[in-house]
Amino acid sequence: MKRLTSIGEFAAFQNRLSAARSPHIPTLVIPAGACGQASGANELIRAAKREIGHRQLEGRIRLRVTGCHGFCEMEPSVLVEPDRTFYPRVKPGAMARIVEATASGQVLGDLLFTDPATGVRVQKQDDVPFFRGQTRTLLSHMETTDPLRIESYVANGGYSAAIKVVERRDPRWVVNEVKASGLRGRGGAGFPTGLKWERLAQQRDGKGKFLVCNADEGDPGAYMDRSVLEGNPHSIIEGMIIGAYATGADTGIIYVRNEYPLAVKHLSIALAQARELGLVGRSILGTNFSFEIDLVKGAGAFVCGEETALIRSIEGKMGEPRQRPPFPIERGIDGKPTAINNVETWANIPLILRNGAEAFARTGTPGNSGTKIFSLVGKIRNTGLVEVTMGAAIQSIIHDIGGGPSGKARIKAVQTGGPSGGCIPAERFDLPIDYDSLAKAGSIMGSGGMIVMDENTCMVDIAKYFMSFLKDESCGKCFPCRKGTQRMHEILEDISKGQGTREQLELLEELAGAVKDTTMCGLGQTAPNPVLSTLHYFRREYLDHIERKRCPAGVCRDLISFSIGETCDGCHACVQVCPEGAIAGKKKQRHVIDPVKCVKCGACQSVCKSEAVFVA
Amino acid sequence: MPEVMDREEIGEILEKHNGARGSLIATLEEIQARCGYLPEEALRAVVDGTGRSLVDVYGVATFYRSFSLQPRGRHLITVCLGTACHVRGGPMVVEEFERRLEIRAGETTPDREFTLQRVNCLGACALGPIVAVDGDYFSKVNTAKVKRILKKLRSRSGRPDGSALAAATS
Numbered sequence: 001m002k003r004l005t006s007i008g009e010f011a012a013f014q015n016r017l018s019a020a021r022s023p024h025i026p027t028l029v030i031p032a033g034a035c036g037q038a039s040g041a042n043e044l045i046r047a048a049k050r051e052i053g054h055r056q057l058e059g060r061i062r063l064r065v066t067g068c069h070g071f072c073e074m075e076p077s078v079l080v081e082p083d084r085t086f087y088p089r090v091k092p093g094a095m096a097r098i099v100e101a102t103a104s105g106q107v108l109g110d111l112l113f114t115d116p117a118t119g120v121r122v123q124k125q126d127d128v129p130f131f132r133g134q135t136r137t138l139l140s141h142m143e144t145t146d147p148l149r150i151e152s153y154v155a156n157g158g159y160s161a162a163i164k165v166v167e168r169r170d171p172r173w174v175v176n177e178v179k180a181s182g183l184r185g186r187g188g189a190g191f192p193t194g195l196k197w198e199r200l201a202q203q204r205d206g207k208g209k210f211l212v213c214n215a216d217e218g219d220p221g222a223y224m225d226r227s228v229l230e231g232n233p234h235s236i237i238e239g240m241i242i243g244a245y246a247t248g249a250d251t252g253i254i255y256v257r258n259e260y261p262l263a264v265k266h267l268s269i270a271l272a273q274a275r276e277l278g279l280v281g282r283s284i285l286g287t288n289f290s291f292e293i294d295l296v297k298g299a300g301a302f303v304c305g306e307e308t309a310l311i312r313s314i315e316g317k318m319g320e321p322r323q324r325p326p327f328p329i330e331r332g333i334d335g336k337p338t339a340i341n342n343v344e345t346w347a348n349i350p351l352i353l354r355n356g357a358e359a360f361a362r363t364g365t366p367g368n369s370g371t372k373i374f375s376l377v378g379k380i381r382n383t384g385l386v387e388v389t390m391g392a393a394i395q396s397i398i399h400d401i402g403g404g405p406s407g408k409a410r411i412k413a414v415q416t417g418g419p420s421g422g423c424i425p426a427e428r429f430d431l432p433i434d435y436d437s438l439a440k441a442g443s444i445m446g447s448g449g450m451i452v453m454d455e456n457t458c459m460v461d462i463a464k465y466f467m468s469f470l471k472d473e474s475c476g477k478c479f480p481c482r483k484g485t486q487r488m489h490e491i492l493e494d495i496s497k498g499q500g501t502r503e504q505l506e507l508l509e510e511l512a513g514a515v516k517d518t519t520m521c522g523l524g525q526t527a528p529n530p531v532l533s534t535l536h537y538f539r540r541e542y543l544d545h546i547e548r549k550r551c552p553a554g555v556c557r558d559l560i561s562f563s564i565g566e567t568c569d570g571c572h573a574c575v576q577v578c579p580e581g582a583i584a585g586k587k588k589q590r591h592v593i594d595p596v597k598c599v600k601c602g603a604c605q606s607v608c609k610s611e612a613v614f615v616a
Numbered sequence: 617m618p619e620v621m622d623r624e625e626i627g628e629i630l631e632k633h634n635g636a637r638g639s640l641i642a643t644l645e646e647i648q649a650r651c652g653y654l655p656e657e658a659l660r661a662v663v664d665g666t667g668r669s670l671v672d673v674y675g676v677a678t679f680y681r682s683f684s685l686q687p688r689g690r691h692l693i694t695v696c697l698g699t700a701c702h703v704r705g706g707p708m709v710v711e712e713f714e715r716r717l718e719i720r721a722g723e724t725t726p727d728r729e730f731t732l733q734r735v736n737c738l739g740a741c742a743l744g745p746i747v748a749v750d751g752d753y754f755s756k757v758n759t760a761k762v763k764r765i766l767k768k769l770r771s772r773s774g775r776p777d778g779s780a781l782a783a784a785t786s
Contacts, residue, residue: 035740038753072742220698223739253637258645258682259738261751296638299645300681302736316638317672318679333637375741377700383742415699449741451699465702469736475679577760579715601715602708603759 001150003278005286007163010279017155026061026102029079029143033068033230034262035223039075040092047095048078057103064152067142067231067266070385071130074113079125079143086125087111116381116403130382133401135363135371138347139387142231147266150273153234159279161353162241166289174246175201178349180357182369187214187305187342188417188446189522190435193349196339199329200247203337209249210338211240213346214310215256215263218302219418220469222449224373224385225343229256229263232347233270237280237293239349244291247339252293255314258300267295302419302473306521307340309475320477321521342447344373364390368434372445378415378452381406388433395429398452409454413537417446419466419473420526422533423459442533444526458555459538460545464492466530474523481524484515488531495542496556498549505542509535554615557600561616564591564604568612574604621651623661630665640666640676644683653684681735689724689731691769694748695757698737701744705758709745710734712762730769 004010028048032041048063071077074088078098085107087098094111101108112121113128122128146152153159165174179194200209213236217225229236240252254271256264271293274280282290296314303309304319311333313319332338348370352360361369368390374397377383381403388397394414398404405411413423422443424431431437438445453462471485491508494500512528512535519525535542544550551559564574570588582598585591590612593604605613629646633639640662647658654677663670677683695701695710710721713732717725724731740746743755747765754765 034738034753035743035755038740038743038746038755072740217739218736220702220737221700221741223737223741226739259735294637297642297645298680299641299683300735301679313641314638316640316642316676318675320679375700377741377744378703383700385742418699449699451703451741453703457703462699462703465699473736577763579712579759601711601759602705603712606705606708606758607760 001276007285010285014154017151021155023082027064027081029064031069032065033227035072036075041076043092044076047092051096051099061102064146067147068227069142070139072384073382084124086113088113130401134387135389136387137371145232147231147233148269158234159238161350162238165242165245171246177357181352181360183348186344193345197247200337200339208336210333211243211249211252212340213254214340215254215343216298216305218305219447219449221377221451222375222447224375224448226260226263227385228343228347230266233267235347235350237274239346242349242353253296253314255296257298303475303523320475374448374450376402376450379406379454380452390434391432394431405454409456411452411454413453415451417444418449419469420529421446422529425537442536456553458551458553459534459541460496461555463531463534464496467492470527478520480515481519484511485527495545497558500546561595562593562598563614564593565612565614567610569610573607577603577607621658626658626661652688653686689728691730691750693732694735696738696746697734700741701746704744706745708759709757712759716766
């Protein structure tokens with residue numbers, strides 16, 4: 001790749017790539033993000049290459065390997081362009097037929113997606129209910145972009161927003177555009193991005209400023225940042241270039257979590273390519289604008305998502321937060337002004353500058369503009385990443401896009417905002433999803449995890465789970481967080497064992513209030529949310545544990561027992577998996593569980609095909 | 617994997633990261649990548665090489681979850697306990713591994729074949745419960761699948777071939 005030394009050269013480069021796109025050539029698009037690979041996307045890619053080569057169809061059929069398209073439940077999948085035919089859960093063995101059908105312009109009816117509601121086969125991806133209800137401004141780029149080739153990004157108009165900004169030579173205008181777009185931080189707090197940039201631009205001590213991309217996606221259950229990093233890394237880099245021009249920052253840092261090896265790999269490759277092309281580094285495209293971007297890997301600490309802890313971690317220290325003010329915007333990395341934005345925020349920037357702030361502001365609702373990606377996971381039929389306009393009702397995401405519950409049990413609640421968020425009960429699913437409505441309902445938007453829970457999910461167990469997580473992840477620097485989370489966890493453990501008392505419930509609430517009010521950083525201040533929201537909406541479940549010594553969801557080990565019902569056909573599957581040898585019975589006769597030996601691991605239930613294992 | 621590193625080797629790593637931002641974490645990560653854990657001698661060498669105090673280096677080495685001060689087994693089994701995996705039965709998967717390997721999460725089997733660890737979220741939430749073995753992901757794992765994964769790992773010698781493993785247990 002030759003280094004481009006002027007804006008004119010870039011324009012010519014881009015025109016050349018765009019002209020060579022030939023979108024009419026049939027293309028097999030295979031998503032291979034980390035989850036796609038876990039489902040077997042790599043074998044599918046190998047099979048596609050082999051079948052195309054075998055039939056000497058190179059040039060007549062193209063193959064594009066991309067990041068995640070979002071419908072993880074149906075991976076590994078194949079999207080055939082330009083018709084946008086969607087083949088879900090493709091087996092490598094079926095690739096030969098797909099290649100042949102594509103070459104002759106045919107569609108394989110038997111491999112298409114079947115709408116579970118109607119039983120009708122759906123050909124085009126956009127008609128699949130999961131995709132139909134979405135507004136995919138960010139995720140659509142995952143389909144068109146090969147994350148390992150900068151040419152692919154550039155051919156689709158990539159980096160033109162950054163060029164537009166550099167050409168216009170008016171940083172103030174950029175800040176105003178971002179302000180006018182109404183973009184709010186997608187990491188969860190929802191701080192207006194334009195305002196943050198304005199403050200950074202105002203810092204003028206001439207010793208350098210930092211821009212940070214917070215890619216330490218720590219919320220369990222949220223993985224949209226990973227998918228953007230893996231699937232469209234150049235959008236982050238372009239966003240940061242634009243941010244640097246607007247704010248006068250000279251160094252950018254992408255802090256990415258260690259648990260995402262593929263994201264690290266794709267980002268490193270993308271950065272190297274952008275540098276080689278002259279889009280990052282000294283004198284970008286021959287102008288006097290310079291901006292360097294470094295990649296810093298985290299080492300596994302949830303608290304590092306907090307901005308002051310993140311800064312310490314970037315400096316190579318223990319990631320302990322510190323008191324604010326001074327805010328990082330005044331004194332951040334190495335004491336220099338620093339602005340930190342989340343991955344999804346950065347990914348939105350090029351789109352705002354390319355399509356105009358007004359277009360962005362028109363999407364969503366006033367005060368909550370644009371789209372947001374959610375990871376729809378848990379007890380839901382269609383798991384995956386969904387992008388909707390802000391202000392969409394929870395109901396429409398869960399039922400229209402998500403397709404309702406995954407099993408027979410009714411959906412009870414959805415958990416948003418990770419360990420800092422709360423549970424919203426099904427009765428409130430009419431709520432619009434935006435920063436303010438969720439906060440009013442006792443949760444937060446957070447980075448966008450939506451974990452769906454059904455009647456087999458115990459809310460006491462969920463509160464205990466989050467508190468266990470938080471007590472482990474509390475950095476220990478401030479006392480109320482360190483001890484408060486431990487004590488709350490102990491109480492929740494007592495309750496889940498049927499040893500809790502009403503007084504403990506009061507103490508739990510009091511502790512929650514104290515931790516919220518007196519801890520130093522965001523981790524502690526929001527730590528009580530999972531407890532408070534479940535107590536608010538599901539108090540009955542807590543009381544069942546305390547007074548009746550029962551776990552209605554059948555989760556809390558000490559309060560449940562397993563038994564085998566009449567539907568047992570005596571297939572012996574449970575006998576073979578039981579780790580304690582607690583199940584007895586002759587073949588083809590109803591089996592029995594010995595309650596003394598049973599450790600309640602649930603192995604029998606997981607293998608029973610006749611749904612004969614009961615929990616009570 | 618070599619369990620000890622000579623000072624020369626550590627010197628090379630230090631030089632490579634010298635002066636770079638956040639170099640201590642990157643240095644420790646590289647040592648761990650080579651040894652599988654952070655041996656005491658290596659930490660002392662880092663102290664001598666960087667001029668930072670042992671407390672400081674030990675602090676960083678113990679603050680972050682990805683560092684280990686104990687040698688790890690030949691196979692690293694990581695069970696995801698993110699929220700999505702939790703509600704789908706992740707805890708039972710950990711317990712099944714604990715029962716079958718006769719160790720607790722965070723420990724290594726006496727024969728140094730397996731290390732079992734829990735992780736807060738691997739970010740493949742749609743496919744939970746997720747288990748990663750030596751970097752290869754297994755989706756929708758239940759207690760029955762745990763048995764198959766272990767059987768496969770035990771029956772094999774040499775470097776694991778993840779794709780064959782995944783195919784065998786899916």
